Amino acid sequence: MQKLPTKIHDAFLLKPKVFGDARGFFLESWNRETFRNMGIDFDFVQDNHSRSARHVLRGLHYQAGDAAQGKLVWVTSGCVFDVLVDLRESSPTFGVWDGYMLTAEAHERLWVPPGCAHGFLVVSDLADFHYKVSAPYAPTTERSLRWDDPTLDIEWPLDIGISPLVSAKDANAASFAECEKYR
Numbered sequence: 275m276q277k278l279p280t281k282i283h284d285a286f287l288l289k290p291k292v293f294g295d296a297r298g299f300f301l302e303s304w305n306r307e308t309f310r311n312m313g314i315d316f317d318f319v320q321d322n323h324s325r326s327a328r329h330v331l332r333g334l335h336y337q338a339g340d341a342a343q344g345k346l347v348w349v350t351s352g353c354v355f356d357v358l359v360d361l362r363e364s365s366p367t368f369g370v371w372d373g374y375m376l377t378a379e380a381h382e383r384l385w386v387p388p389g390c391a392h393g394f395l396v397v398s399d400l401a402d403f404h405y406k407v408s409a410p411y412a413p414t415t416e417r418s419l420r421w422d423d424p425t426l427d428i429e430w431p432l433d434i435g436i437s438p439l440v441s442a443k444d445a446n447a448a449s450f451a452e453c454e455k456y457r
Contacts, residue, residue, distance in 0.1 A: 275302075277312045281372040282358055282390060283365045286312070288383040301381055303348075304406070314385050316344050316408040324403045326396045331430070331438035332403075333393015334359055334419040334447070338454045341415035342388035344408035352401030353377045354394040355431050359419060362389035362456045369450070371428050378402075389456040391419040395430050395438060417454055418447035425450045 276289040290301045302308070309315070326332065334357065337343050347356060357373040375397070376382055386392045394403060421428070421444060432438060448454075 275308055275312065280358075280374075280384075281367060281370055282360050282387070283362075283367040284387040285358055285372065285390065286314070286385045287374060288312075288385060290381055290383070292381055303383075304346075314344075314346070318346070318406040318408055319410050320407045322405050322407065326401055326403065327439075328396050328399050329433070329436055329438050331393065331395045331421055331440050331444070333357065333444065334391035334421055335393060336361065336389075336391040336417050336419070337409065337412055337415040338417050339415060341409055341412040342456065344388045345386040345392055345405045346383055347376070347386060347392070347394075347403065347405040348381070348383045349376045349378050350402045350404055351378045352396065352398035354396050354398075354401050354403060356384055356394045357392070357428055357430075358384070358386045359391040359426060359428075359450075360389070361391055361419070361453065364457060365389070368455075369426075371426050373428065373430075391417075391453075393421055393444075395432070397431060418444050419453045420447045420449050423450045
């Protein structure tokens with residue numbers, strides 16, 4: 275597994291070794307010792323899977339306080355533009371966003387550390403998105419950061435004249451100035 279830095283402190287793009295031939299491919303998607311040796315030493319408590327159509331934008335989500343989740347995310351079909359925003363006031367990259375095209379063909383994983391908001395936009399006809407989380411879902415601590423906050427100025431790859439499909443919660447999310455941060 276190759277570990278590549280991102281613009282966000284403690285976040286990484288991970289490229290697994292893929293072994294392929296005429297029959298298909300094999301890759302090791304998770305190995306506790308491999309990840310621990312790369313500095314990602316979390317006990318994952320839950321795996322999630324979502325399927326979304328083109329132009330669906332999910333996020334930017336996070337859980338406040340001690341319920342903060344680290345996320346290991348990847349795509350098994352289709353393509354998404356995946357975004358994380360650093361909400362950790364003590365981080366050298368506080369307030370910075372970063373984004374990656376994650377595709378089923380590349381098999382890349384993105385490590386989103388606790389204290390970052392996370393979301394994605396589906397750019398293929400359909401996408402299956404998977405993620406492991408380091409803390410259980412806690413509805414009372416669930417928060418959303420506006421996907422289109424002008425302060426962050428995230429460069430979502432939206433088709434001209436198309437508005438993304440977002441949930442009511444995400445449409446009414448807090449701005450960066452208003453959202454809860456981590457110390």
